[in-house]
Amino acid sequence: MRNKSLIIADDFTGSNDTGVQLRKKGFPIDVLLFPTNKKLSNSIVLDTESRLLSSKDAYQKVKKMTKSVVENNEFRFIYKKIDSTLRGNIATEIKAVADVTHPDKIVIAPAFPKIGRTTLNGRHYLNKVPLLETEIVNDPLTPIWTDNLIELLQNDFKDNIALHPASNFDDKKWSEYTIHVFDIQNDNDLIHLTNILKEFQEKILFVGSAGLAEYLFEKERLPTLSVVGSISEVSLEQMNFAESKGIYSVNVELNDLLNDSKIDKYSRIITNSLQQNGDTILTVTRKRSDYTKTIELFNSLGILDKKEISRIIRESLAKITTSAMSKTPIAGLFLTGGDTAIEIINECNSTGCQIISEIEPGIVQSTLLGGDFDGMKIITKAGAFGKKDSLYNSIQTLK
Known part of the structure; x- marks a missing residue:
């Protein structure tokens, strides 16, 4: 699943307040209390319940649980959720995840401006007051000892840490250092940061509270x-x-x-088009005269029955379609022509569809039931239905 992400959190409430950021963007998200090495369908939050453990025990538990999940799963983003007031075994747990996932860079931005958590010059604030001057310092279970993120990380990551001022991404620092701490004063800073980071090809371990998560997890x-x-x-x-x-x-x-034998050829063409050009239309007729040529070709080969000709065309389109769908993810299918639509649905091994809504009169959005592409969004239309922009508008609806 190309959009699947992994979040590792140290407590249950933190798991939920970060996981819900994905759900708001439309991702299915599960919170797991126990790790699994099985293939996962959804994005997950792995709740390690390690905040109250000793540093040594937290490292071992987080490392073991993370390893069990990543062994058989690929994730678009891996995100270490930390407390927005810096409680818990923060540096140790970041290191545990990094030792399993081996990122090229680690990005750390624990700020959550919407609820008063900000970072300035590497120092973390709660409602504009340094954390060491707030009640957090006297937390009965997990009191903090510093509000300086560089100090917090140095024991585990030594001197390989760069600090970036808010809204001032430093390319030179990015290339020279592995660990990157970001000052964040407001939501615009978070938006600016995530927009930059999404363009990089390096493997990044993201570390933050629910604040960074809100802007990082945009649906592809x-x-x-x-x-x-x-x-x-x-x-x-x-x-x-x-x-x-x-x-x-x-x-x-x-x-x-x-x-x-040409099915594979066109499957590759469609797959490449979807990946490089985006939205793609597959057809056999560009104009009415193409249909006449098709009939003439089949007749010359001794195939005179128009129903048989139609069947051959439908089957070819269906095989090309499902072959391409198995190679690259898509947002959905638009199918025009009832016979073609049912052939493709059968080729998907679906048992039918669940109707969602009427896009325009006679143009219906559904999801496939069962089969190889269960839940896939489809829009179907009889050939003669709709306005000239109906196909284009349906494509936008699917996205």
Whole structure:
């Protein structure tokens, strides 16, 4: 699952207040109290319940639990959730996660401006008061000993720590250091930071409270795949309009419709288009005359029954579609032409669909039930239905 993320938190309430940031963005998210080495479908928060442990025990527990989860799962983001008032075994637990995941860089920003937690010159504040001058210093279970993030980290990470002022990302420091602490004064600073970090290709371990999580976990905008199996003038007009808006299209050559070995060829073409161009349309007809040529080609090969010709075309489109879907994630399917739609649904091994809403009169959004792509969003339309922008608008709805 390309959008799957892992959060490691040291207590249950922290697990929930960070996990909910993903849920608000539409990600399914589970909180696990016990680790598992099984393949996971959803993003997860791993609750290690290690805040009250000794530093040594916390390291061992966090390392063991993290290792069990990452062994058989790949994650888009790995996030070490820490307390926004710096309670707990912060540096030790960051090191435990890093020793398992081996990041290129570690980004640390515990600020949560919406509830008064900010960082300035590496020092952490609660409602504009340094933490060491607040009641947090007398916490009965986890009293803090410093409000300086550099001091907090030095025992475990030595001198490999850089401090970045708010809204002033230092490229030179980024290249020279592994550990990066960021001053954060407001939500705009968090937005600025996450926008920069998402552009980097390095493997980053993100460390923060629910504040950083709120802006880091944006749902990836996956491309859509539209399959136009109708030859109606309305469908062709809709396809042309979508192309005028920048939607890429792939046309299956007539001669390839009778060659099963060409399925892989077009599957690769569609996959590459989805990954490089984004939203993609798959079709066999660009204009009405293409249909006439198709009939003539099949007739020349002794295939005279139009129903048989239609079946061959449907099956080719369905096989190309599902093959591409198995290779790269998509946001959803737009299917026009009822026979084509049902062929693709059957090829997905689905048992049917669950209706969600009517996008326009006669244009319906559903999700697939069961099969290889359970829960996949689809929009279906009879060939002659809709306005010229209906295909384009449906693509935007799926995203």
